[in-house]
Amino acid sequence: MELSYESTQFAKFPGTFPASLGYGPVNRMESSPPDDNSLAARAARGDLASFRAIVDRYQTPIFRMTYQFVNDYHLAQDLAQEVFVRAFRNLGKFDPQRGNFSTWLYTIARNTSCTALRKIKPFENSASMPEVADETTPKSHATRHDEFLRLDTALANLEEPFKSAFILAEIEELPLAEVAEIEGVPVGTIKSRVSRAKERLRRILSQTTDPS
Amino acid sequence: MSPNESDPLERWKRQRREDAPEPPESFATEVMQLLRPPQTRSWSAWSLWLGQAALFLAAVAIGITRTYASLFLLLES
Numbered sequence: 001m002e003l004s005y006e007s008t009q010f011a012k013f014p015g016t017f018p019a020s021l022g023y024g025p026v027n028r029m030e031s032s033p034p035d036d037n038s039l040a041a042r043a044a045r046g047d048l049a050s051f052r053a054i055v056d057r058y059q060t061p062i063f064r065m066t067y068q069f070v071n072d073y074h075l076a077q078d079l080a081q082e083v084f085v086r087a088f089r090n091l092g093k094f095d096p097q098r099g100n101f102s103t104w105l106y107t108i109a110r111n112t113s114c115t116a117l118r119k120i121k122p123f124e125n126s127a128s129m130p131e132v133a134d135e136t137t138p139k140s141h142a143t144r145h146d147e148f149l150r151l152d153t154a155l156a157n158l159e160e161p162f163k164s165a166f167i168l169a170e171i172e173e174l175p176l177a178e179v180a181e182i183e184g185v186p187v188g189t190i191k192s193r194v195s196r197a198k199e200r201l202r203r204i205l206s207q208t209t210d211p212s
Numbered sequence: 213m214s215p216n217e218s219d220p221l222e223r224w225k226r227q228r229r230e231d232a233p234e235p236p237e238s239f240a241t242e243v244m245q246l247l248r249p250p251q252t253r254s255w256s257a258w259s260l261w262l263g264q265a266a267l268f269l270a271a272v273a274i275g276i277t278r279t280y281a282s283l284f285l286l287l288e289s
Contacts, residue, residue, distance in 0.1 A: 055240045063235035084243045151224045171228050
């Protein structure tokens with residue numbers, strides 16, 4: 001079924017889904033929007049309106065997640081777009097029996113972000129990285145304390161498994177079980193990685209505050 | 213002040229969460245444009261293309277004919 005992009009705008013308003021897409025009068029009466037799995041199944045069959053609904057639903061968490069990884073507004077935007085494009089192309093591989101759609105999408109976001117960070121690694125050690133990011137961030141960081149900047153840099157310089165676990169579990173506050181699923185390791189490993197990441201960050205913090 | 217508020221690491225984490233920007237309003241539209249299938253040629257585009265091809269072939273045919281005619285006249289004289 002061919003759909004114009006203008007017609008996909010209705011995906012933002014679940015109550016207005018047209019009957020031609022299978023949203024009959026019964027569904028119009030329901031207040032709950034279609035769940036992720038049914039949207040993903042329709043999108044996998046080429047229904048762009050359903051995929052638009054997925055993008056509308058997840059654009060903010062995915063964008064914020066990629067931002068936490070790269071700390072750069074424009075790069076985060078590019079990566080978040082890439083996440084959705086990759087998701088769309090791989091919708092056929094999503095198996096609802098194996099996990100939640102959101103976890104599957106977060107896994108793509110995590111992998112896309114980590115791949116991008118590996119490419120920009122040579123510049124990552126630069127102490128000016130947070131300041132560069134500040135220029136493109138809408139909210140001013142003028143009041144941010146120096147120790148926050150040092151923590152930003154320290155987080156950027158953590159090894160990938162520790163950084164990823166810390167961002168997902170501590171900053172994004174995803175449940176540990178979901179982080180474990182995204183990372184493909186046991187929950188205990190995630191706890192250990194988060195603990196070690198916090199330990200290193202606290203060490204950086206103590207160096208900041210301790211003049212000796 | 214709660215214990216978390218006095219912990220700089222916790223304050224930094226909260227600050228990072230709060231400072232994380234929202235995607236631009238055009239984000240979803242841009243994503244959908246990236247998924248847009250390649251445009252198929254419209255009838256007008258096809259007819260324009262065919263017209264240009266016909267003109268090119270006619271020009272080639274005229275050129276060949278004139279060349280042969282010139283050669284023929286040269287040989288005849």
